[in-house]
Amino acid sequence: MKHLPHKTIERLSQYRRALLICASKGKTHIFSHEIAKIQHITPVQVRRDIMLIGYTGTLRKGYNVQELIDLIGDILDTHEGLNVAVVGIGNLGHAMINYFNGKRTKLSIVAAFDSNPDKVDRIFSGVKCHHIDQLPEIVKNEKISIGIITVPAGSAPEVSEKLVNAGVKGILNYTPKPVNVPKHIYLEEYDMITSLEKVAFFVKTHGE
Amino acid sequence: MKHLPHKTIERLSQYRRALLICASKGKTHIFSHEIAKIQHITPVQVRRDIMLIGYTGTLRKGYNVQELIDLIGDILDTHEGLNVAVVGIGNLGHAMINYFNGKRTKLSIVAAFDSNPDKVDRIFSGVKCHHIDQLPEIVKNEKISIGIITVPAGSAPEVSEKLVNAGVKGILNYTPKPVNVPKHIYLEEYDMITSLEKVAFFVKTHGE
DNA sequence: CATACGTTGTTAAATAATTAACAAAAAATT
DNA sequence: AATTTTTTGTTAATTATTTAACAACGTATG
Known part of the structure; x- marks a missing residue:
């Protein structure tokens, strides 16, 4: 993961917010097309972004919500804030x-x-x-x-x-x-x- | 002038605002690099945008500020508002x-x-x-x-x-x-x- | 057990946007 | 009068971003 596109950074921030809401509702896994629906973009774009940050979902189960939140946090946040x-x-x-x-x-x-x-x-x-x-x-x-x-x-x-x-x-x-x-x-x-x-x-x- | 890029539309709005300020200061002509400086983008981009809207400046004198303002108005504004x-x-x-x-x-x-x-x-x-x-x-x-x-x-x-x-x-x-x-x-x-x-x-x- | 289905991950193609390159020409300079 | 400078207009190249295509593969179904 070298250079994340600017647009991907923006979307990661948005994915995270959507994911946090999902997590708060007790949802543990999410499909690319579900994220896409929320953000009204295409599932391909979601999968590509997630690929770029090196995360990998489970086939037919989708992505683990909490893991993805944490990984996006690793990328966007600084440890100390x-x-x-x-x-x-x-x-x-x-x-x-x-x-x-x-x-x-x-x-x-x-x-x-x-x-x-x-x-x-x-x-x-x-x-x-x-x-x-x-x-x-x-x-x-x-x-x-x-x-x-x-x-x-x-x-x-x-x-x-x-x-x-x-x-x-x-x-x-x-x-x-x-x-x-x-x-x-x-x-x-x-x-x-x-x-x-x-x-x-x-x-x-x-x-x- | 068929399809203006979204980004060009945004910049036209910004050019116009800068031009209005210039006009109010009595400036009648402006060079692409002057507009570029104000917006901190490159002169090439300014010239290209202006080319796309079909306006043409005068060599070595630059663009007529008022004409450009009016033309951008024709593109961005509706007649009735x-x-x-x-x-x-x-x-x-x-x-x-x-x-x-x-x-x-x-x-x-x-x-x-x-x-x-x-x-x-x-x-x-x-x-x-x-x-x-x-x-x-x-x-x-x-x-x-x-x-x-x-x-x-x-x-x-x-x-x-x-x-x-x-x-x-x-x-x-x-x-x-x-x-x-x-x-x-x-x-x-x-x-x-x-x-x-x-x-x-x-x-x-x-x-x- | 085999076949169909759904979903991911990835490479390739297409589209969009920016930047570079440079010819043309008017004005300024020598 | 010739040369240099400056600045436009435009095409071509590059870079960035999105979209398409599809192989891989686990799960479900018959």
């Missing part, structure tokens, strides 16, 4: 915190940052919000390695730079403004406006 | 409304839905929230063709079904729970947990 910070406690930042709060053991949002004095020192869904000027210090002390940017677009580049200088290794930018980071920082950008415009385009061209 | 509804006014739903409010002329969020009585009949950033039971009626009356799902994961399938039955043509699902829609409905799903786990994976394997 990773700490995450959210920068920008607007609605989106707050939504991110809610999403994760207490759900993952291996990824924890341990700090939030904002420049608005009304938000600083308040606690949002269990996560304390600090002033953004404290970012370098707290990122270092708390060993934060991933930053999520949910500030207004205009401030994204400056926040990104702060995060990089503070030593994070990965950035998730939810701002429509692309940011520049050094090559050694992993950057994932997601732009809600683009997504909606894409849906609109395909709605428009539907059936043409 | 499209109406959008947000289902689920938690932090994420609220964030979506804020993002779009008044910014796009061709895509308007015209209604919000929630089942929580505390939210029903209130106005969120200019968008009125209705009870989810009114969805079929309002979607029809307001000619809503796109639904954005921002409810808690568990309710996603049921909301999705409601939207489809009400007649929307496209769905944007921000829930980690995959939903099933008929083939003729365009579905885009985005899962924040997966994104973060993906970043975590690449942070983990960085340099291995």
